[in-house]
Amino acid sequence: MKLFSSVNDVQNIDSLVAEALALKQNPHAYQHLGNNKTLGLIFMNPSLRTRISTQKAALNLGMQVIVMNLDKEGWALETQDGVIMNGTTVEHIREAAGVLGQYCDIIGFRAFPGLINRNYDYSEDIFNKFVTYCKVPVISLESAIRHPLQSLADLITIKEIWDTKHPDPSHKKIPKVVLTWAPHVKPLPQAVANSFAEWMNKANVDFTITHPQGYALAPEFAGNAKISHNQHLALENADFVYVKNWSSYNDYGKILSDGKGWMMDNQKLKLTNNAGVMHCLPVRRGLELADEILDSPNSLVLNQADNRTWAAQAVLKNILSL
Amino acid sequence: MKLFSSVNDVQNIDSLVAEALALKQNPHAYQHLGNNKTLGLIFMNPSLRTRISTQKAALNLGMQVIVMNLDKEGWALETQDGVIMNGTTVEHIREAAGVLGQYCDIIGFRAFPGLINRNYDYSEDIFNKFVTYCKVPVISLESAIRHPLQSLADLITIKEIWDTKHPDPSHKKIPKVVLTWAPHVKPLPQAVANSFAEWMNKANVDFTITHPQGYALAPEFAGNAKISHNQHLALENADFVYVKNWSSYNDYGKILSDGKGWMMDNQKLKLTNNAGVMHCLPVRRGLELADEILDSPNSLVLNQADNRTWAAQAVLKNILSL
Amino acid sequence: MKLFSSVNDVQNIDSLVAEALALKQNPHAYQHLGNNKTLGLIFMNPSLRTRISTQKAALNLGMQVIVMNLDKEGWALETQDGVIMNGTTVEHIREAAGVLGQYCDIIGFRAFPGLINRNYDYSEDIFNKFVTYCKVPVISLESAIRHPLQSLADLITIKEIWDTKHPDPSHKKIPKVVLTWAPHVKPLPQAVANSFAEWMNKANVDFTITHPQGYALAPEFAGNAKISHNQHLALENADFVYVKNWSSYNDYGKILSDGKGWMMDNQKLKLTNNAGVMHCLPVRRGLELADEILDSPNSLVLNQADNRTWAAQAVLKNILSL
Numbered sequence: 001m002k003l004f005s006s007v008n009d010v011q012n013i014d015s016l017v018a019e020a021l022a023l024k025q026n027p028h029a030y031q032h033l034g035n036n037k038t039l040g041l042i043f044m045n046p047s048l049r050t051r052i053s054t055q056k057a058a059l060n061l062g063m064q065v066i067v068m069n070l071d072k073e074g075w076a077l078e079t080q081d082g083v084i085m086n087g088t089t090v091e092h093i094r095e096a097a098g099v100l101g102q103y104c105d106i107i108g109f110r111a112f113p114g115l116i117n118r119n120y121d122y123s124e125d126i127f128n129k130f131v132t133y134c135k136v137p138v139i140s141l142e143s144a145i146r147h148p149l150q151s152l153a154d155l156i157t158i159k160e161i162w163d164t165k166h167p168d169p170s171h172k173k174i175p176k177v178v179l180t181w182a183p184h185v186k187p188l189p190q191a192v193a194n195s196f197a198e199w200m201n202k203a204n205v206d207f208t209i210t211h212p213q214g215y216a217l218a219p220e221f222a223g224n225a226k227i228s229h230n231q232h233l234a235l236e237n238a239d240f241v242y243v244k245n246w247s248s249y250n251d252y253g254k255i256l257s258d259g260k261g262w263m264m265d266n267q268k269l270k271l272t273n274n275a276g277v278m279h280c281l282p283v284r285r286g287l288e289l290a291d292e293i294l295d296s297p298n299s300l301v302l303n304q305a306d307n308r309t310w311a312a313q314a315v316l317k318n319i320l321s322l
Numbered sequence: 323m324k325l326f327s328s329v330n331d332v333q334n335i336d337s338l339v340a341e342a343l344a345l346k347q348n349p350h351a352y353q354h355l356g357n358n359k360t361l362g363l364i365f366m367n368p369s370l371r372t373r374i375s376t377q378k379a380a381l382n383l384g385m386q387v388i389v390m391n392l393d394k395e396g397w398a399l400e401t402q403d404g405v406i407m408n409g410t411t412v413e414h415i416r417e418a419a420g421v422l423g424q425y426c427d428i429i430g431f432r433a434f435p436g437l438i439n440r441n442y443d444y445s446e447d448i449f450n451k452f453v454t455y456c457k458v459p460v461i462s463l464e465s466a467i468r469h470p471l472q473s474l475a476d477l478i479t480i481k482e483i484w485d486t487k488h489p490d491p492s493h494k495k496i497p498k499v500v501l502t503w504a505p506h507v508k509p510l511p512q513a514v515a516n517s518f519a520e521w522m523n524k525a526n527v528d529f530t531i532t533h534p535q536g537y538a539l540a541p542e543f544a545g546n547a548k549i550s551h552n553q554h555l556a557l558e559n560a561d562f563v564y565v566k567n568w569s570s571y572n573d574y575g576k577i578l579s580d581g582k583g584w585m586m587d588n589q590k591l592k593l594t595n596n597a598g599v600m601h602c603l604p605v606r607r608g609l610e611l612a613d614e615i616l617d618s619p620n621s622l623v624l625n626q627a628d629n630r631t632w633a634a635q636a637v638l639k640n641i642l643s644l
Numbered sequence: 645m646k647l648f649s650s651v652n653d654v655q656n657i658d659s660l661v662a663e664a665l666a667l668k669q670n671p672h673a674y675q676h677l678g679n680n681k682t683l684g685l686i687f688m689n690p691s692l693r694t695r696i697s698t699q700k701a702a703l704n705l706g707m708q709v710i711v712m713n714l715d716k717e718g719w720a721l722e723t724q725d726g727v728i729m730n731g732t733t734v735e736h737i738r739e740a741a742g743v744l745g746q747y748c749d750i751i752g753f754r755a756f757p758g759l760i761n762r763n764y765d766y767s768e769d770i771f772n773k774f775v776t777y778c779k780v781p782v783i784s785l786e787s788a789i790r791h792p793l794q795s796l797a798d799l800i801t802i803k804e805i806w807d808t809k810h811p812d813p814s815h816k817k818i819p820k821v822v823l824t825w826a827p828h829v830k831p832l833p834q835a836v837a838n839s840f841a842e843w844m845n846k847a848n849v850d851f852t853i854t855h856p857q858g859y860a861l862a863p864e865f866a867g868n869a870k871i872s873h874n875q876h877l878a879l880e881n882a883d884f885v886y887v888k889n890w891s892s893y894n895d896y897g898k899i900l901s902d903g904k905g906w907m908m909d910n911q912k913l914k915l916t917n918n919a920g921v922m923h924c925l926p927v928r929r930g931l932e933l934a935d936e937i938l939d940s941p942n943s944l945v946l947n948q949a950d951n952r953t954w955a956a957q958a959v960l961k962n963i964l965s966l
Binding site: 349350368370371373374375377378381382507603604605606607608609613616617623624627628631 | 680682684708710712714718719722725726727728729730731734735736738739740742743744746747
């Protein structure tokens with residue numbers, strides 16, 4: 001693997017999940033792989049889980065890690081070609097990426113969407129240019145429209161919990177996974193939802209998305225998922241419920257209503273098959289997800305966060321093994 | 323030791339001081355202890371000495387260190403339970419601490435008081451919740467009302483200097499230590515003073531606190547210390563003078579006057595037994611402490627800062643040896 | 645070497661360049677040198693290339709690296725002696741440097757000029773005080789008036805390219821190097837230009853500086869360089885062209901005009917001996933330097949950035965070998 005930007009960069013998602021779970025059992029088994037190798041983690045937007053879990057994964061592999069927060073105000077990058085840079089951008093992404101690629105063996109890069117121009121965001125312009133100009137393998141730490149390390153960690157979590165509940169190897173049932181939209185006070189990217197959808201569409205699960213009218217994901221991400229605007233119906237017999245807000249794709253970047261009635265709570269949990277409840281974090285308690293679920297054994301949010309380390313380590317190990 | 327938040331977490335402060343001084347002689351003797359262990363240093367408020375000395379201590383022990391500045395504006399944590407998070411806090415401390423605890427073997431955590439609600443600050447709510455939810459050993463990097471790594475470094479410094487001056491092992495005299503309030507332009511927490519007082523009250527010293535009317539420390543910290551509002555009388559025959567500003571505990575968080583006349587200077591030093599003069603830094607020259615003292619051999623401020631490393635290393639070593 | 649602040653701290657610049665190029669071939673050959681040694685990188689101003697390349701150089705030498713951004717607002721240092729610190733500065737440089745020197749074996753320090761008081765900036769007051777009070781070897785990561793790691797990387801680049809073009813060891817021709825002023829929208833320090841000039845004046849090159857009227861460098865930096873206000877004449881037969889903006893030294897810190905006509909482009913490149921074109925980065929495309937050059941094989945800007953690592957590593961190796 002030379003690029004980890006979407007599920008399409010992964011040859012076999014089941015093997016990658018298996019590799020991550022093996023690393024979780026034996027975190028320091030491949031410390032020689034990263035010897036004298038440097039991972040650069042470049043953030044155009046703030047990060048907590050992604051930064052620390054990826055840093056930890058790299059350290060487990062014996063790598064050196066250099067973190068750089070280039071937030072939009074502090075070190076604004078120019079991404080358009082042919083412009084006269086007499087404004088507020090201080091460096092062109094051609095130089096910034098080119099330079100960073102010389103200092104690092106692998107780079108993790110994060111840039112969020114502007115949520116104003118849909119075509120621009122969905123072209124993944126900044127991320128793709130960074131990949132082009134840095135010339136070393138790149139891992140997405142969340143781009144304008146995808147968050148693949150999160151989705152891999154989510155799939156690891158589903159696999160881990162499902163296999164624990166069904167230890168019999170002859171067991172053939174597949175889990176019902178529901179992605180449900182949730183309310184939020186700020187317009188959020190579609191990245192986590194998009195990415196989760198494209199991974200679930202490739203995974204061996206029965207996948208449903210439920211959201212209010214107007215919140216349909218882009219068709220290339222929704223894919224063949226079952227779509228429902230009736231959250232109650234969608235949740236019936238779910239084994240896993242992924243709760244997440246996103247802003248509208250159609251009325252791009254907008255919040256269409258207050259979303260009242262869409263918060264996941266214990267009453268809705270009763271519709272499910274005692275589902276594991278997931279969220280990528282940070283979660284707004286009492287708005288997206290009820291406290292009663294987050295503080296219950298049904299909550300898998302800490303499992304997901306823990307698995308971020310093993311997701312990142314499996315990806316790094318693959319790139320280091322090139 | 324699973325928690326280092328106050329002097330009460332230490333079984334034997336003399337052994338801990340002895341251990342720190344041994345590490346100072348041989349900083350890299352226990353590098354195997356930290357092998358493949360990660361220390362997370364989480365700051366809700368900025369840090370210079372604490373961050374670098376603790377990072378250095380952990381590196382000396384062979385640990386990996388991950389630093390995270392979660393300042394109040396950038397990644398505001400919700401600490402109250404049961405609230406609807408539709409405001410400015412982006413993540414609940416239950417999740418943030420729970421996640422960080424999964425990535426780290428030990429966590430150092432810093433959070434300052436708001437200096438508005440005394441009961442809230444003195445409940446140590448944020449620090450205690452962090453300890454509860456992260457589920458790994460925690461070291462206080464300064465909390466709302468205590469700064470125990472500073473106090474341990476202070477005690478190490480006193481022990482070191484006193485024993486150098488009195489090398490005869492049969493020597494039984496104990497030092498007179500005076501904590502004196504000093505002026506400042508900003509309302510500061512009581513944390514350093516509180517902590518120093520609770521450590522001195524347990525140490526084998528003769529301990530006096532002097533401050534203007536209205537600046538009495540909380541009774542649980544002042545303990546059995548001698549209290550004087552006459553700085554000159556208090557300083558008489560002092561062997562160590564600890565200079566520090568704090569805002570009022572009674573009129574909570576307030577500056578009661580300009581404090582003129584309370585700056586420590588050479589004239590006051592003459593009242594003492596040629597005392598070593600201490601301050602936790604950063605110090606306001608010419609306001610809290612006169613240049614003439616800071617630039618003289620009586621100043622122990624750099625000794626204290628240096629001993630921050632060995633204080634942190636002794637605590638980390640204890641936790642790693644669990 | 646105990647101090648690396650200008651070309652005058654280097655006994656033999658040719659040996660230092662040769663050492664850097666040897667390290668480039670064998671980056672990890674001296675990992676034992678840095679064992680249990682800590683490099684502190686202290687920035688009063690933001691950094692991308694300098695921070696990461698120096699961090700990488702230190703890691704290559706087996707050192708531990710601690711980075712601290714003390715930006716002017718966040719942790720304002722007092723530098724004047726004898727003042728009453730009742731204003732906005734939170735710590736005196738005497739204490740800050742003294743403390744940091746205790747935690748680190750070597751310190752890299754960056755501070756920019758204010759561009760208001762020329763005498764003050766050119767006294768290198770902050771940098772020199774930091775060196776005095778920290779008491780350990782210091783590397784300049786750019787000071788008010790010099791950027792020696794950049795200049796060393798520039799000289800390495802010139803040597804590398806020139807020797808590749810002229811592999812015959814009996815070859816005696818020396819390159820013509822031209823430093824040309826370029827337009828910018830913000831008043832920039834003279835540091836990079838000053839430093840490049842003082843290194844070129846000591847190197848075995850034919851050195852010319854060209855700039856509009858009013859932009860003469862300080863005489864101690866311009867030295868014996870040929871000076872021309874006619875950019876076209878100056879560029880004739882140049883082998884290397886260094887493009888860089890700086891604000892006026894005479895009318896201190898000012899931008900005197902929009903600089904139209906001074907941008908380096910392909911038409912001007914035709915005047916040269918197919919010159920390698922250099923810039924320290926970040927570069928304003930279309931303002932200082934034309935895209936057509938930056939995207940062509942004549943551009944050496946990435947080579948220079950890459951050589952920052954080997955420049956820093958050669959300097960660190962020298963200090964560690966004391």
